[in-house]
Structures are given as structure tokens and as C-alpha cells.
Amino acid sequence: MKTNPLFKPGHTACAGCGQAIAARLVIEAAGPNTIIANSTGCLEVFTTAYPETAWAVPWIHSLFENSAAVASGIEAALKYQGKKDTTNVIAQGGDGGTADIGLQALSGMFERGHDILYVCYDNEAYMNTGVQRSGLTPFDTNTTTSPAGSTSMGNPRPKKPLPEIAAAHGIPYVATASAAYFQDLQRKVKKALSIKGPKYIQVHVPCPLGWRHETNLTLEVARLAVDTGLYPLVEYESGVLSGRRQIAPKPVEEYLKVQARFKHLLKSPDEIKKIQEIADNNIKKYGLKVEAAPQT
Amino acid sequence: MKQFFEGSHAVAQIVRLCSPGVISAYPITPQTHIVEDLAQMVADGKLDAQCVNVESEHSAASVVLGSEACGVRSYTATSSQGLLYMAEVIFNIAGMRLPIVLTCANRAISAPINIWNDQQDSISLRDAGWIQLYAENNQETVDLHLMAYRLAEDKSIMLPAMVCMDGFILTHGMEALDMPEQALVDKFLPAYKPLYKLDTADPLTMGALAGPDYYLETRFAIQDTFKDVLGLLPKISEEFRGVFGRDYKDCLVEEYFTKDAERVIVAMGSVCGTIKEVVDELRKKGKKVGLLKVISYRPFPYARICEALKNVSKVAVLDKSVSLGAYPPLATDIKAAFCGKKKAPKIISSFVAGLGGRDITLESIRDIFRKLTVREVNGEFIDLKPELLKEKYED
Numbered sequence: 284m285k286t287n288p289l290f291k292p293g294h295t296a297c298a299g300c301g302q303a304i305a306a307r308l309v310i311e312a313a314g315p316n317t318i319i320a321n322s323t324g325c326l327e328v329f330t331t332a333y334p335e336t337a338w339a340v341p342w343i344h345s346l347f348e349n350s351a352a353v354a355s356g357i358e359a360a361l362k363y364q365g366k367k368d369t370t371n372v373i374a375q376g377g378d379g380g381t382a383d384i385g386l387q388a389l390s391g392m393f394e395r396g397h398d399i400l401y402v403c404y405d406n407e408a409y410m411n412t413g414v415q416r417s418g419l420t421p422f423d424t425n426t427t428t429s430p431a432g433s434t435s436m437g438n439p440r441p442k443k444p445l446p447e448i449a450a451a452h453g454i455p456y457v458a459t460a461s462a463a464y465f466q467d468l469q470r471k472v473k474k475a476l477s478i479k480g481p482k483y484i485q486v487h488v489p490c491p492l493g494w495r496h497e498t499n500l501t502l503e504v505a506r507l508a509v510d511t512g513l514y515p516l517v518e519y520e521s522g523v524l525s526g527r528r529q530i531a532p533k534p535v536e537e538y539l540k541v542q543a544r545f546k547h548l549l550k551s552p553d554e555i556k557k558i559q560e561i562a563d564n565n566i567k568k569y570g571l572k573v574e575a576a577p578q579t
Numbered sequence: 580m581k582q583f584f585e586g587s588h589a590v591a592q593i594v595r596l597c598s599p600g601v602i603s604a605y606p607i608t609p610q611t612h613i614v615e616d617l618a619q620m621v622a623d624g625k626l627d628a629q630c631v632n633v634e635s636e637h638s639a640a641s642v643v644l645g646s647e648a649c650g651v652r653s654y655t656a657t658s659s660q661g662l663l664y665m666a667e668v669i670f671n672i673a674g675m676r677l678p679i680v681l682t683c684a685n686r687a688i689s690a691p692i693n694i695w696n697d698q699q700d701s702i703s704l705r706d707a708g709w710i711q712l713y714a715e716n717n718q719e720t721v722d723l724h725l726m727a728y729r730l731a732e733d734k735s736i737m738l739p740a741m742v743c744m745d746g747f748i749l750t751h752g753m754e755a756l757d758m759p760e761q762a763l764v765d766k767f768l769p770a771y772k773p774l775y776k777l778d779t780a781d782p783l784t785m786g787a788l789a790g791p792d793y794y795l796e797t798r799f800a801i802q803d804t805f806k807d808v809l810g811l812l813p814k815i816s817e818e819f820r821g822v823f824g825r826d827y828k829d830c831l832v833e834e835y836f837t838k839d840a841e842r843v844i845v846a847m848g849s850v851c852g853t854i855k856e857v858v859d860e861l862r863k864k865g866k867k868v869g870l871l872k873v874i875s876y877r878p879f880p881y882a883r884i885c886e887a888l889k890n891v892s893k894v895a896v897l898d899k900s901v902s903l904g905a906y907p908p909l910a911t912d913i914k915a916a917f918c919g920k921k922k923a924p925k926i927i928s929s930f931v932a933g934l935g936g937r938d939i940t941l942e943s944i945r946d947i948f949r950k951l952t953v954r955e956v957n958g959e960f961i962d963l964k965p966e967l968l969k970e971k972y973e974d
Contacts, residue, residue, distance in 0.1 A: 315779060315782075316779050317779070318649075318777050318779065320645060321786075327788065328788055331784050331786075331787040331788055332787065332788045332790065333787040333788060333789045333790070333793050334787075334793075336784035336787065338782070338784055339782055340779065340782050341777040341778060341779055341782045341783060341785075342777075342782070342783075342784045342785070343645070343648055343777055343784075343785040343786050344785070344786035344787070344788075345641060345644055345645075345668070345671050345675070345786055346641070346667060346668065346671055348637070349637060349638065349641035349644075349668065351638075352633065352637070352638035352641030352642050352645070353641045353642070353644055353645035353648075354645060355603075355631055355633070355638070355641075355642050355645065356601060356603065356631065356641065356642035356643055356644060356645025356646035356647075356648075356649075356653070357645040357646065357648070357649050357777060358645075359601045359603070359629035359631050359642065359645075359646050360600065360601055360629070360645065360646035360647075360648075360649035360650070360651040360653075361649065362629050363600035363601060363627075363628065363629050363646075363651050364600075364649070364650075364651065370779055387634055387635060387637075387638075388634070388635075388637070388638050388641065390634065391633055391634035391635070391638055394634070395631065395632065395633075
């Protein structure tokens, strides 16, 4: 433990919060010469209830959907002040603030070429308001607005492919990461900040409250998402796939069965099969499968 | 020396002279000439500023929020739907006490879509915590921008300011006016020194969550500061007169032949020029009429208005806006100013005119003076075309 952390303990995140773990890893990787623009959401609420703050770097929260635009203004001001080359700008928010209500501002930030790293903490629903479905909620997830029922298996749509949408802007760097893979996440943050221009990192962060898993299983759940192929860890440079974390794929059921948000699926082999297909497609699309070691 | 300017070009010039470091805007008629001019000045190296061409007004307001939070003087301009789209950020900027200056090229609100002038856009954001100043002509528009920055950035104020100029009538109107010199502007408006800013050398948290234990005081603080604005604006106006020679008195209101007047129209913006012409005309005929022009709509100078109108027997409030389902906005404030006062006009009638760019002619103004009789009217629409209202639906 650092004696002078940039993300201080004592905040009010729930036990086992994946977002708190990832946010700390991100700012510790970025270092003290960083200004953060934060969207409305759990992270904002649990770190900055006045008169307290968990942040030891300059940090601003304005609204839900505009952190990319606020960060654009910060970057423009730093350029005007001649301080941009020595200051990182990070915009960050949850999946709803990024993929849904904030998508326009995010796309504008990418298209204008601002030297900003945008970090999306993807816990796959609107957790701050009580687990409502977002554009990044996975297929068949039981949320409060995509409930499972006698005529519903939960969320009817797959996740919006936001990393691909970001990459399609031709920005220099896009990556996905996971709260479970510390070094990988921090390497990606450092790599992103070493590149000038807009960067996007989407971090998978379990939410014990919304995903309904045991609070001591946060990292295990995050690891299973990656290891089943449901959350591929990939990198794009200037729109081209340039990196992937290879796995020895586990069946998706191992990931689904530890979370009550998928409990309704466990007696429906057909639905589990559909989710296995999503994982299989990811494995094929990104070349995630580790090749068998050659015989010696 | 007076020069001939289109209103928008004049605004761009005074904004350049105020030396903002970040400008962000999204195009909307009739604001476009202002930001086009500023972009050209930056392109030509005549203005050292970052221009951020955003994808929406919501982001334009958010960009200047971010840059102002970094301690850099910032500027934006918009109109109508653009201002409404900014609305969420507009409230946020005031709550965060960021002294941004915004030009509102006043324009009607959709539907039906209409690009012409009225004041429904800025009036709809009267409760947002911004200082709102309304200009009668383009000299005033220029001068109010300068005073707006000075006022907004004063350490005792730290509130954003909106300079409202009637779309097309002022933005696209040509006028001979005095453009201040840079040296005098610099003397009047020193470099912006924020109380707080985002700075890695001195980290702080801005925009924290304030629960029931703290929120109420943040709103009280803004309300309280508006009282200070009423005190400071007259002092700034006096200083302005000393530096530039133009006299806006207290800059809260302008009184035009109100002292002995029996009938007075209260109004804001460019229509005041038309009203002055009718006042001159009627005064020549011996009629005791006058105009009270409200410059500072927020904060609303209640006491100053009571002082100006207390001996006037009949007052007509002319709104270029409407509060659908209630009395017109300016009229409501004027009536409230006299509520419970012993010395008050006998009649305070209110009229709505000019919505969606309908011309307010000299005859429209004469009509309002004529209608100031013993009968009080509330929110009467002037220059309605009855033939357009005939359509009836039958079952």
C-alpha cells in the first residue's frame, strides 16, 4: 500500500465493488499529473460526498453525459496554458454515461482528436439508480428494467460493441481490460497515456449488488468473464486489432452460475447455448484461444 | 471614433478584446456570425484562443465549463433551441460558480420552428443562476459584454453572465458604434484570476455531491450573491463611464421620461428603441408618457423599479415572451415588485408582442399606450391576426 495514494481509502463504495478497484488502479497508473473529469454515477457518488473526497488529483464532476466534453474543455485550457504536455487528462464514467447518454459527447471528443484518455467502467447496467438495463447490459441479463419473467429471459439484446465503435473513429488506441487483471489494466493505461490523441479503455468491473454475486468473488467473477470469452481483452491501434489476451476457454456456465442475474438461465440449456455462442464467436473473431503447446 | 458594424461582428470584436483563452460553440441561426468571426480571428492569429468546434450545444457549454474550471476565461454563444439544449449545463455552470460569459442571440422556440426574434429562450432560463443583461442596441451589446465579464469574474460574485441581444434585429443589424481600444479594455478588465481551479500543483475536487445537509446553502449563497450584483453593477457602470465615457447610470434600468410620466411602458431589449421613438412623438403632442427599460433582468432590481414607477399611475409591461398558462414573465416580476407597496401604479397592464419575429411597429406601441386606460389587462396579445384564429374543429 502506498503511503500517499491518489485514490484514498474511506470512500463509501459497496463491499466488493469492482469499479473502486479499477478506478484506483487507473489513477495510480496515470500518476499525480492528471486531471479527471468524472460522469455522474456510482464512482462520483461514493468518492465525493461533500465535504469528503477520495481524490488526491484535481477532479471535477459536472453531469451524467458530458464528461468527455468537460475533459475536452480542460484539455483546451491546458493547451492555452501551455501545460498540456505535462498533464494527463482522463474522462471517466460508467457504461450508461458512456455508451448511452454520453455517446454523442464521447464521439465528439474522439472526432476532434483531443489528447484525452476516456475510461469506461463497465458494470453492465445503471447500478447507481438500481440496476436498470443499459446499452452494455449483456444478452439475457435479468435487470430491474429487463426482468426475467414468464415471457422474458431478461435483456433481449447483446452488448453494444462500444470498443469497435471507438476504434471505428480511427483513434490511436482502444483497449478492453478487466478489474481482475491488474497489471494488464495498468499497462494499458500507461500505454494509452504515452500516446497523443484520444484513447478509449473499457474496463469490466463486477458489481456484487447488481450482478448478485458474493462480495468476495469480485475478482473471480471478473476473471471468469475473460476466461470464458465473454469479455475479450483486446487492443486496437488506429482502428486495427493489435493485441488480445489468449485464454484456455472455460464453459460460460461457470461464469453464469455464480451470479444471480443469470440464475433464471440455469434451467434453460437453450439459453445457455446462445450465450456460449456469443463467447465462441468472440473466441473466433479475436483469436482468443491458446493454441495447444507443440509436442516436444 | 465610431465605426460601422454588424451586431454579430461587433460582439466578436469585443469578445476578442476581452481575450478569452477558450471559445466553444455550436452553430445556430442567428448566432453564427459571432462564432464564425471569432474562428477567423483565431485562424488569422489575431486572437490567442483555443476554438473547440463541438458536436452540440450541450457539449459547447460543457467545454467552457471545463476550461473555465481550469482557470481560463471562456466564452460561448447560442440561441433558441441551442440554449434549451444547454439548459442542464447552464444550471450546472451557475451551481459551480464559474463566471462564463454567454451571448444569447434571442430567438423564438419551436414548435413551430421559427428562426426569428423573441425572448422566450433566455427568459425560460431566468431561474438558472445566471446574470441576465438585455441590450437595446449594439453599442450597448458591446459594452454589456465588457461589463458582464468584469461583473461575473469579481471575486465577490463568481457567477456566469448572459448578454441577451435580439436575434437579427441586433445580430444582423448595422450600427455605427465605438469599439473600445485594447489598452482601455485591459485597464477595465484585468486578467482573470480564479479563486479556485483545476491544477495538478494544488489538487481539489469540484462538483461534489451535496446532500440535504449542504445543498440548501449552495442555493442561498447564489441568491445572496445576486443582492451583491445589484450593488456592484452600478459601481462597475460608473467605472465604465470613467474609462470609456458612455453612461449607463446604474445599468440596472434606464429611465426615459419617467419622472413626470402618467403612462409608462416597461420593456427589455431592442424594442425599447421603438418605444423611445413613440415616447418622443407623444411627448411632442404633450402626452406624459415614458419608458422604463430593464437591463438587468436577473438579478431583478425590484427596489430600483419601484423607485422609478411609484408615481406613475398607469404602467404597461411589454413582454417579448410568454409564460403559457400564466401572466407574462416580466409583467409577473413587475407586479410582484409592487405587491403590498403603498405607493404603486393604479394600473399595471401586461401585453405580449413580437413572438416569432412579428414586427413590433410604432403603431403597436401607440396601441399599447392607447390601451392603458382605467381597465387593467393581463397578457393581452398585440397585433394578433384574427383571421388566423378562425379555424374550428367540429366533431
